[in-house]
Amino acid sequence: MKPGLQALCRIMLLVVTFMLFIHTAAAYTTIESGDTVVIDDVIDDDVIVAGGNVIIEGTVNGDVVVAGGTVNVKGTIEEDLIVAAGDVTISGTVGDDVRVASGTLTIDGSVQDDVISFTGETILADTGNIGGDLSAGSGKITILGDVVGNVEASAKEIDIEGNIGGNAELNAEKITISPDASIAGNLEYRSRSETKIEEGVVGNNIQYYEMEYHDNGRIVSSLISGLISYLALVLIGLIGLAIWPEYMENIAAKTSESPGMAFLTGLLVLIVASILAILLFVTIIGIPLGLIMMVTLFVMLYVARIIASIWIGRHLLSKMGKSTRTMNEMAFGLLVLLIVSAIPIIGGLIYLAATLIPIGNIYMAARN
Structure with a gap:
C-alpha cells in the first residue's frame, strides 16, 4: 500500500x-x-x-x-x-x-x-x-x-x-x-x-x-471528503440524541417491525411532499410554505439516516455480543452504512432503504 x-x-x-x-x-x-x-x-x-x-x-x-x-x-x-x-x-x-x-x-x-x-x-x-x-x-x-x-x-x-x-x-x-x-x-x-x-x-x-x-x-481528496461527511453526520447524530433521545430510539426500534410498509410509506411521503413543495413554489403566496416544506424534507433525510444508523449499529453490535450506548451504536452503524453505500447499485438501494424506512416510521408515529 x-x-x-x-x-x-x-x-x-x-x-x-x-x-x-x-x-x-x-x-x-x-x-x-x-x-x-x-x-x-x-x-x-x-x-x-x-x-x-x-x-x-x-x-x-x-x-x-x-x-x-x-x-x-x-x-x-x-x-x-x-x-x-x-x-x-x-x-x-x-x-x-x-x-x-x-x-x-x-x-x-x-x-x-x-x-x-x-x-x-x-x-x-x-x-x-x-x-x-x-x-x-x-x-x-x-x-x-x-x-x-x-x-x-x-x-x-x-x-x-x-x-x-x-x-x-x-x-x-x-x-x-x-x-x-x-x-x-x-x-x-x-x-x-x-x-x-x-x-x-x-x-x-x-x-x-x-x-x-x-x-x-483524487483518492486522497475522496477519502478526506468521506471522512469529513462521516464526522459531520456523527455530530448531527450526537446533537439529535442530546435533544430527542427517547424519540430517536423509539423510531429506530420500529425499523424491523414492518420494514416493507415503512419503505412504501416513506417513498409516498417523499414523493407527495416534493410535489406539494413544487406546486407551492408556482404560486407567490405559497413560496414561504414551500421553502419550509423543503427545509423540513432536507432535515428529515438526515435524521432518517441517523435513526437507521442507530438500528444498524445496535443490531450488528448485539450479534457481536457487545452491549454499548446509543451514541456508539449510531457512530458504528453510520460508518457501516456509508461503507456499504459505496458499493455500486446494491449500496445505493441499501442507502435508499435506510432513508425511506425511518421516514415512513416517522410519518406513521406522527399520524398515530
Missing part, C-alpha cells in the same frame, strides 16, 4: 476506534444559544455546544463536542475536543485528544495527546505543542511548533519548520523541510520530486517515493 494511503487508512482506523469507544459518562451538558456561545466558568461535566461563534474561556472538566461557524478555545478542556466548524483556533489547553473537521485549524496552545484533523489548512504555530501524534489530511499543513510523537500527513503542500519527536510519513505534491527543523525518527515521504534535506535534520533513515500526484490526489 502506498504510504499516503496507508497514512489515511491509519487516520480512518483512529477515527473509527474513537467513535466506537467515544465515551461512557452518564450524560452531557447541552448548551444552546444564538449566534454566540461563551463558556467562561467551570463545568464539571461533558459539553455539547452549537453556535455560530463558540468561545471557551473557562474550564471544562470533561469532553467538549462543538458544531459551529468559528470555535476558539482559550481556556482549558480536561478531556477530548471534537469539532466540526468553519475555523478552529486552540490557544488554550486540551488535556486529551483533538478531532477536527474544519476549514482551518490553528494550534498555538497545547494539546497533550493526539490530534486528528481533516481540514482545508492545518497550522501548528511556533507556540503550539502536540503531546502525542499528529494525523492530518489537509490542503496545506504547516508545522512550526513541536510534535512529541509521530506525524502522518497528506496534503497538497507540507511545510515543516518545527520539531517532530518520532517518525514522519508525508504525502504531498510539495514538501519543504527547513534546515532548522528536526525529525528525531525516520522520514518516509512521497512527492513529485525529492526534497532538499540538510544533514542532521533527520535522526534516522530517509526514504523517498516518487508519486503520480494527480491520481493519488
Whole structure:
C-alpha cells in the first residue's frame, strides 16, 4: 500500500476506534444559544455546544463536542475536543485528544495527546505543542511548533519548520523541510520530486517515493471528503440524541417491525411532499410554505439516516455480543452504512432503504 494511503487508512482506523469507544459518562451538558456561545466558568461535566461563534474561556472538566461557524478555545478542556466548524483556533489547553473537521485549524496552545484533523489548512504555530501524534489530511499543513510523537500527513503542500519527536510519513505534491527543523525518527515521504534535506535534520533513515500526484490526489481528496461527511453526520447524530433521545430510539426500534410498509410509506411521503413543495413554489403566496416544506424534507433525510444508523449499529453490535450506548451504536452503524453505500447499485438501494424506512416510521408515529 502506498504510504499516503496507508497514512489515511491509519487516520480512518483512529477515527473509527474513537467513535466506537467515544465515551461512557452518564450524560452531557447541552448548551444552546444564538449566534454566540461563551463558556467562561467551570463545568464539571461533558459539553455539547452549537453556535455560530463558540468561545471557551473557562474550564471544562470533561469532553467538549462543538458544531459551529468559528470555535476558539482559550481556556482549558480536561478531556477530548471534537469539532466540526468553519475555523478552529486552540490557544488554550486540551488535556486529551483533538478531532477536527474544519476549514482551518490553528494550534498555538497545547494539546497533550493526539490530534486528528481533516481540514482545508492545518497550522501548528511556533507556540503550539502536540503531546502525542499528529494525523492530518489537509490542503496545506504547516508545522512550526513541536510534535512529541509521530506525524502522518497528506496534503497538497507540507511545510515543516518545527520539531517532530518520532517518525514522519508525508504525502504531498510539495514538501519543504527547513534546515532548522528536526525529525528525531525516520522520514518516509512521497512527492513529485525529492526534497532538499540538510544533514542532521533527520535522526534516522530517509526514504523517498516518487508519486503520480494527480491520481493519488483524487483518492486522497475522496477519502478526506468521506471522512469529513462521516464526522459531520456523527455530530448531527450526537446533537439529535442530546435533544430527542427517547424519540430517536423509539423510531429506530420500529425499523424491523414492518420494514416493507415503512419503505412504501416513506417513498409516498417523499414523493407527495416534493410535489406539494413544487406546486407551492408556482404560486407567490405559497413560496414561504414551500421553502419550509423543503427545509423540513432536507432535515428529515438526515435524521432518517441517523435513526437507521442507530438500528444498524445496535443490531450488528448485539450479534457481536457487545452491549454499548446509543451514541456508539449510531457512530458504528453510520460508518457501516456509508461503507456499504459505496458499493455500486446494491449500496445505493441499501442507502435508499435506510432513508425511506425511518421516514415512513416517522410519518406513521406522527399520524398515530
